[in-house]
Amino acid sequence: MREQRGKGDDDLILSVEDLAVHFPVGGGLLGRNRRLLRAVDDVDLKLKRGECLGLVGESGSGKSTVALSILGLLTPTRGRIVLDGQVITGGPSGDRKALARIVQMVFQDPYASLNPRQTVRRTLEDPLRVHGVTARSEIEDRVATMLRHVGLRPEQADRYPHEFSGGQRQRIGIARALILNPRIVICDEPVSALDVSIRAQIINLLLELKDTLGLSYIMISHDLGVVEHMSDRVAVMYLGRIVENGDWREIFERPAHPYTQALIAAIPDPLRHAPLATTGGDLPNPLNPPNGCAFSPRCRYAEDVCRHEPGPSLDTRPDGHAVRCWRAEEIVGQAALASTESG
Amino acid sequence: MTGAPLIEVEDLRIDLDDGSRRVAAAEGISFRIDRGETFGLVGESGCGKSITALALIGLLRPPLSIGSGVIRFDGREIQHLSAAAQRSLRGNRIAMIFQEPMSALNPVSPVGRQIAEMFVLHKGKSWREANRLAVEALADVRVPAPERRVNDYPHQLSGGMRQRVMIAIALACGPDLLIADEPTTALDVTVQAEIIELMRNLCAERGTAILMISHDLGLVANVCRRVAVMYAGRIVEERGSADIFRDPSHPYTQGLVDSLPRLGSRAALGRSRLKEIAGVVPAITNFPDGCRFNPRCAHATDICRSIVPTADFLEAGGLVRCHHHA
Numbered sequence: 001m002r003e004q005r006g007k008g009d010d011d012l013i014l015s016v017e018d019l020a021v022h023f024p025v026g027g028g029l030l031g032r033n034r035r036l037l038r039a040v041d042d043v044d045l046k047l048k049r050g051e052c053l054g055l056v057g058e059s060g061s062g063k064s065t066v067a068l069s070i071l072g073l074l075t076p077t078r079g080r081i082v083l084d085g086q087v088i089t090g091g092p093s094g095d096r097k098a099l100a101r102i103v104q105m106v107f108q109d110p111y112a113s114l115n116p117r118q119t120v121r122r123t124l125e126d127p128l129r130v131h132g133v134t135a136r137s138e139i140e141d142r143v144a145t146m147l148r149h150v151g152l153r154p155e156q157a158d159r160y161p162h163e164f165s166g167g168q169r170q171r172i173g174i175a176r177a178l179i180l181n182p183r184i185v186i187c188d189e190p191v192s193a194l195d196v197s198i199r200a201q202i203i204n205l206l207l208e209l210k211d212t213l214g215l216s217y218i219m220i221s222h223d224l225g226v227v228e229h230m231s232d233r234v235a236v237m238y239l240g241r242i243v244e245n246g247d248w249r250e251i252f253e254r255p256a257h258p259y260t261q262a263l264i265a266a267i268p269d270p271l272r273h274a275p276l277a278t279t280g281g282d283l284p285n286p287l288n289p290p291n292g293c294a295f296s297p298r299c300r301y302a303e304d305v306c307r308h309e310p311g312p313s314l315d316t317r318p319d320g321h322a323v324r325c326w327r328a329e330e331i332v333g334q335a336a337l338a339s340t341e342s343g
Numbered sequence: 344m345t346g347a348p349l350i351e352v353e354d355l356r357i358d359l360d361d362g363s364r365r366v367a368a369a370e371g372i373s374f375r376i377d378r379g380e381t382f383g384l385v386g387e388s389g390c391g392k393s394i395t396a397l398a399l400i401g402l403l404r405p406p407l408s409i410g411s412g413v414i415r416f417d418g419r420e421i422q423h424l425s426a427a428a429q430r431s432l433r434g435n436r437i438a439m440i441f442q443e444p445m446s447a448l449n450p451v452s453p454v455g456r457q458i459a460e461m462f463v464l465h466k467g468k469s470w471r472e473a474n475r476l477a478v479e480a481l482a483d484v485r486v487p488a489p490e491r492r493v494n495d496y497p498h499q500l501s502g503g504m505r506q507r508v509m510i511a512i513a514l515a516c517g518p519d520l521l522i523a524d525e526p527t528t529a530l531d532v533t534v535q536a537e538i539i540e541l542m543r544n545l546c547a548e549r550g551t552a553i554l555m556i557s558h559d560l561g562l563v564a565n566v567c568r569r570v571a572v573m574y575a576g577r578i579v580e581e582r583g584s585a586d587i588f589r590d591p592s593h594p595y596t597q598g599l600v601d602s603l604p605r606l607g608s609r610a611a612l613g614r615s616r617l618k619e620i621a622g623v624v625p626a627i628t629n630f631p632d633g634c635r636f637n638p639r640c641a642h643a644t645d646i647c648r649s650i651v652p653t654a655d656f657l658e659a660g661g662l663v664r665c666h667h668h669a
């Protein structure tokens with residue numbers, strides 16, 4: 001099923017180019033006073049075969065909108081999405097079925113995302129039937145194999161979701177996503193709804209499946225510990241734009257954007273009874289974004305240039321680390337100086 | 344901190360009546376919190392941490408009830424107080440904030456009025472005076488333009504601002520104890536940091552003790568001085584917060600600490616398979632005999648399957664309930 005190869009850059013399974021998704025909001029009967037909510041703007045992402053791209057950012061930053069666009073569930077206002085060599089920017093009118101065979105999603109809440117009135121077998125069989133697998137024996141085979149892959153027993157297939165624990169339900173959710181042998185799986189907060197003592201099981205399972213089935217992941221999470229553990233590259237979003245994008249080690253060890261730094265500093269250190277670093281203020285209203293850099297009202301490094309249009313562009317350094325900040329060079333220099341002084 | 348603790352819980356049992364029988368949803372719960380102290384209760388959903396908090400504040404409702412045990416607040420037993428006496432304690436001396444501020448706030452009442460109500464009900468102030476105090480209370484929780492914001496309804500505020508309003512209501516009457524049940528779980532991390540710092544600073548200024556309840560061991564260890572870990576209705580370990588991460592004593596706590604991908608650990612140690620805790624959390628109607636963690640524990644022996652471990656004092660300070668602790 002994997003013989004098809006993309007054209008062009010062989011290494012890339014997905015590229016998102018200049019993606020924008022805008023929603024008209026409000027307005028009267030005649031469409032006056034309509035405003036534009038720029039949920040996603042100028043987003044460029046690349047996902048290599050076999051890699052995991054972490055997508056982080058707070059609620060309202062546009063992570064899920066990017067995910068829905070890649071899944072073909074939203075029509076982008078602008079931009080191109082190339083999946084495994086095919087341009088798929090047709091949106092919902094495009095060939096959803098072909099798309100579903102390439103990219104699938106694992107949802108946050110396994111209680112809400114499984115049909116409570118369907119047995120596990122039915123949940124796993126339906127996509128196969130829709131996609132033209134009709135031979136009884138093949139269907140049974142694939143359902144049993146998939147259940148074993150996710151650590152369940154084939155004889156559990158005739159049970160209903162409520163008969164399973166939260167962790168097992170998420171395993172069913174993963175099986176549902178993988179039953180069509182997709183190349184890419186978008187994991188949207190896959191462990192946030194699970195008990196803490198179950199999370200490690202699911203994280204280990206996802207990483208194992210990625211290797212054994214040759215999958216590529218987009219991992220959406222607000223838990224930076226999980227993102228660091230799973231990702232090869234990390235993109236940080238703020239108010240609809242990517243503000244930093246780079247190798248996982250670069251992002252976590254040498255974060256260059258003040259927002260990335262703030263996110264990392266806000267994580268409580270359990271070994272230290274010390275105040276958490278605070279940023280000040282909430283996410284701005286996306287209908288009325290600040291002038292210049294969207295993070296400037298909350299940024300401790302902000303200067304005049306940051307508060308005026310045009311906002312900074314996403315500049316890629318030679319090592320592939322990209323940052324959207326006028327003052328990135330100075331800030332990284334200062335941080336390095338501070339760490340040598342304190343070290 | 345001299346003499347008597349602010350709150351002392353002794354061998355508390357909380358019953359769940361499922362129609363035909365009573366099962367203990369929590370049992371053998373004992374801990375104390377001193378004045379101005381920060382204490383954390385950590386555990387997974389269903390471990391009994393939230394109902395323990397509800398018992399302290401007199402908000403257990405059927406099918407849940409206090410089965411046995413003593414809750415002493417400021418030297419006085421409060422587990423059998425009348426509803427009226429509980430009401431005057433609640434809000435006045437013990438206050439609580441919840442996970443989802445949107446559902447804890449009244450959606451059809453301006454937030455200023457909801458704060459002012461505290462001063463009218465508990466302090467006997469006039470509405471005019473109470474409204475003035477409400478503006479001050481909003482300023483104290485760093486809500487910008489408080490004199491305008493008092494007129495806002497909850498839906499007009501962001502999640503972080505709503506939780507600030509909740510804190511303003513909770514701290515309005517200067518309580519001795521603030522119970523915070525997952526206060527930041529619904530919030531983003533940068534907002535979480537703001538709310539935690541606000542809560543920590545205001546309570547430190549006013550000498551208010553905090554009982555923080557959360558599933559996030561890392562957050563609780565950062566905020567609180569001491570932490571108790573609950574599993575399946577019992578406290579399995581109680582330690583100083585730094586110790587519990589450096590040197591956890593109970594196999595469940597060890598499992599939790601080891602299973603979480605900690606920020607920075609991959610960079611320092613490389614990516615290895617996370618250590619899993621086998622099995623699942625038992626259902627309340629089906630708690631195993633002996634130590635309730637035994638079916639998931641790698642060290643379990645016969646004694647663990649039959650005899651409930653007692654709480655042993657540790658040399659390093661703290662308590663652990665395990666037959667095989669070091």
